[in-house]
Amino acid sequence: MRLTLRTLLAWFDSVLLPAEQQALGEKVAASSAAPQLIARLRDVMERSALAAPRPVGRGLAADANTVAEYLDNTLPADRLEPFERICIESDMHLAEVAACHGALAEIARNPSVAAPLDPVARRRLLEAIRHRTQDPRLDPEHEAAIANARSLRAALQAAGGPQDESFPWSVSPAAAGRPVAGRRRAPLAAWLSAVVAVLLLAALGGLLAWSVQRGSGGRLAVAPPSAPPAVADRERPPPAAPSAPLVAAAAPPAAPAVPSQPAAVSPVEPPAEGPPPPEDTPTGEPLPATLDSEPPVPAEPPISAVEPPLPAAAPAPRVPQGDALAIAAPAVPVPAVEPAGTSAAPPAAPAQGADIVSGAGLLLHKAPEPGAAGRSGWKPLAQNAPLAAREQLLAPPYCHPEVTVGGVTIRLEPNTLATLARDADGTPRLEIVFGRAVVRSNAARPRLGITAGDLVGVVTDGLREQLCVEVALERSAGTDPATEPSRVRATVATTKSGIAWRQSQADGSAATQPLAGMAAEGFLEAGSRLVWDSIDPGSVAVQAGRAQPTWLAAPPAAVRRVQQDAAAALAVKAAVEPLEKGLRELSRHPRAENRIAAVATLALLGDYDELVALLSADTADRQLQEGQWRQLFDMTVPLALARGVNAATEFGKACDARGPDGKGADLLALAGGFDDATLADGGDERLVAALDAPELVLRRLAIRELLAITDPAAADRTPHPYRADQSQDLRRDSVAWWRKQCAAGRIRRSAAGPTP
Secondary structure, eight states: OOOBHHHHHHHHTTOSOHHHHHHHHHHHHHOSSHHHHHHHHHHHHHOTTOOOOOTTOOSTTTOHHHHHHHHTTOOOHHHHHHHHHHHHHOHHHHHHHHHHHHHHHHHHHOGGGGSOOOHHHHHHHHHHHHHHHSOGGGOHHHHHHHHHHHHHHHHHHHTTOOOOTTSTTOOOTTTTTOOOOOOOOOOHHHHHHHHHHHHHHHHHHHHHHHHHHHGGGSOOOOOOOOOOOOOOOOOOOOOOOOSSOSSTTOOOOOOOOOOSSOOOOOOOOOOSSSOOOOOSSOSSOOOOSOOOOOOOOOOOOOOOTTSOOOTTTSOOOOOTTSOOOBOOOOSSOOOOOOOTTOOSSOOOOOOTTOOEEOSOSOEEEEOSSTTBTBTTOEEEEOTTOBOOSSEEEEEOTTOOOEEEETTEEEEEOSSEEEEEEEOTTSOEEEEEEEEEEEEEEOSSSOOEEEEETTEEEEEEEOOSSOEEEEEEEEOOTTOOTTTSOOEEEEEEEEOSSOEEEEEBOTTSSBOSSOOBTSOSEEEEOTTOEEEEETTSTTBOEEEOSOOOOGGGSOOOHHHHHHHHHHHHHHHHHHTSSSHHHHHHHHTTOSSHHHHHHHHHHHHHTTOOHHHHHHHHOOSTTTOOOHHHHHHHHHHHHHHHHHSOHHHHHHHHHHHHHHSSTTOHHHHHHHHHOOOHHHIIIIIHHHHHHHTTOSSHHHHHHHHHHHHHHSOGGGGGGSSSOOOTTSOHHHHHHHHHHHHHHHHTTOOOSSSOOOOO
16 A cells, blocks of 8 residues: 555544555654654644635635545545645645544544534534624624724724724724824935935945955865775674574675775865865755655565565555555665663673562463462563563563563563573573563573574574564464464564574473474574474575664554553453452543553453454444454454463453344354355355344454455445445445355355456
8 A cells, every 4th residue: 555645544533444544554654754654743733723614615625526536536646636735735625634634533433423413402502602693783882882982982082093994993083073194204314214215325325335255255165075984894793603694505605895995085175276076965954745656665575474575575455446645665675663661782691590670561470379369370570570480471462571581582572472481401491382572681691592493502602783583373264263273473573783592402402303405503693583383393494685674673653652552551450359350340431542542452362252252342332443353353362372272262252242132153163264165165155145134243244254355445336435333324335245245156265256
């Protein structure tokens, strides 16, 4: 998806799919023009004194019909780019389009805001309008103000004040009893003042000419720029690589010799005289009016399935009815921004053996005493609290807690379950069960054991830059968790520096059966990855020249503020004992973000009742907006079905207990997805029928599964895009379109997807 004004408004109002919202947010963070435009959007929408276009205006951007066609995505291609150019250049038109788009987005999320007024509200509105539009001459205070102004005017005229014929209640001189005087002649003092002013101007002009002539004999000397010093090699030498390369049976290509001390650059003599040359790029350049296209992305090797596809490498879909102005992104890649709560420089490494909670994010751990922390056994760990020799750690949603073990700082990403322990030789070991972690150290030669799936090893050097570890659990649609285990993908990715990696066993000892595809000990270059997949558990792939993981970048500032507020509320309720009690209290909070954080944390603890209840809520006070519902589902349900048979069973029980009455089995089936065999056996008809189900959660699950089975762009080809929270009349055309696709047998995962 290209970054245009229209897509930026859709991202700004959170009306995109979660994957599109995240991908576009990363493009906004990487763009130099988009943050400026977002700041303008907020400014113009909050500026109450800003005028609005006239309802009967004419012209491209002043015509209300043009704005409506643009918001409805029906504006012809030849008028789309000029219209967006006007909006970018004009605060008034930008505010009009942004405000209308925001109002329509709010109505789409919550149709009740556009519901007809009740009699009481209608009467109050009519009284307010009547008060604002009544004739001011009927107001006694208005008549008194006019009488006071007339008497004041008469007093000024009687005292010889100036006459202003434009004043509506002026009293003419004849009416005041005075003769009308003729034109008065200018006094002598005025003429003398004018002559003196002319003489002073002449004197100043002569003085200026004399100064210019006096200084014309010399020239302005331009100081030559100082010669740049020789560029010293400041790069830190890589750690001593073991004798064997990391990739087995594959010798790396010979690199050209690079001198360790580049030759000094000789200065260029400037011209002896004349003004300095103009700068290439002026500073303070305004936002460009023409925002044409994104920079080309360098070609990369095929992306492995272990990572989500990078947004920049995916083909950008074209905007319907022609491309609009694209907001330019920088030509060079922007380094990833640390998430909120982390600093660019790692914290100072504590003394060896000082294992503590070094970050401020909420971190949960298994209590050592059984039954001491409620049914789940989890309780929060305070900042600077010491860690036991073996700890089970859990990072709740929106939280980025940090721990320091053996001089290595480990940041756990949200929704991560990990274990910290010690190897036989005392080396700390991080095991990621599922989720993500970022590792960094300031120590001279830090050591850290890492276990991710069956990818087990020890990092012996190279942690001065971030090292990313990820374990993803995946389950194929339509499979039974009791009979088919989930697929596990593990990744260890370097960023700006390489690491020395040695394969090992779970206790840190030498590996008895090293994984194929790499040496038992070697050096992993910067920007490379180790990828392990449970489909082929005996081998590992080494991928070189990879970009940083997309999840390493921080979310946009607005999203980050919302997440920080929800994390703060979560930390307050986590202090309540037992932990589940405080989380259930927060699950009834008025703010949707706080409810999402609470029920997602309960789901991580294995309690899915509140999750299913919130996903199934359809009342005005509990119902989630479409984007919030998708975020909560993607954060919790796939993981619940992929963690194992126990978690999947508990989730099924919650669907029966807290889902719609009598619809627990349908809810579980739609959440688990359909494979091609189920679709051919009538599953496609069940999905299309669920689009008109009385329960909102079934409609949402049905359209989510249909878009997952087919091309996601299929929704753009329907007469009207389907929205589960719309009325049945507004859904009729899109449901009829899906019925035609079902009758034609196009709703299959193996097929190309629906066609017009």
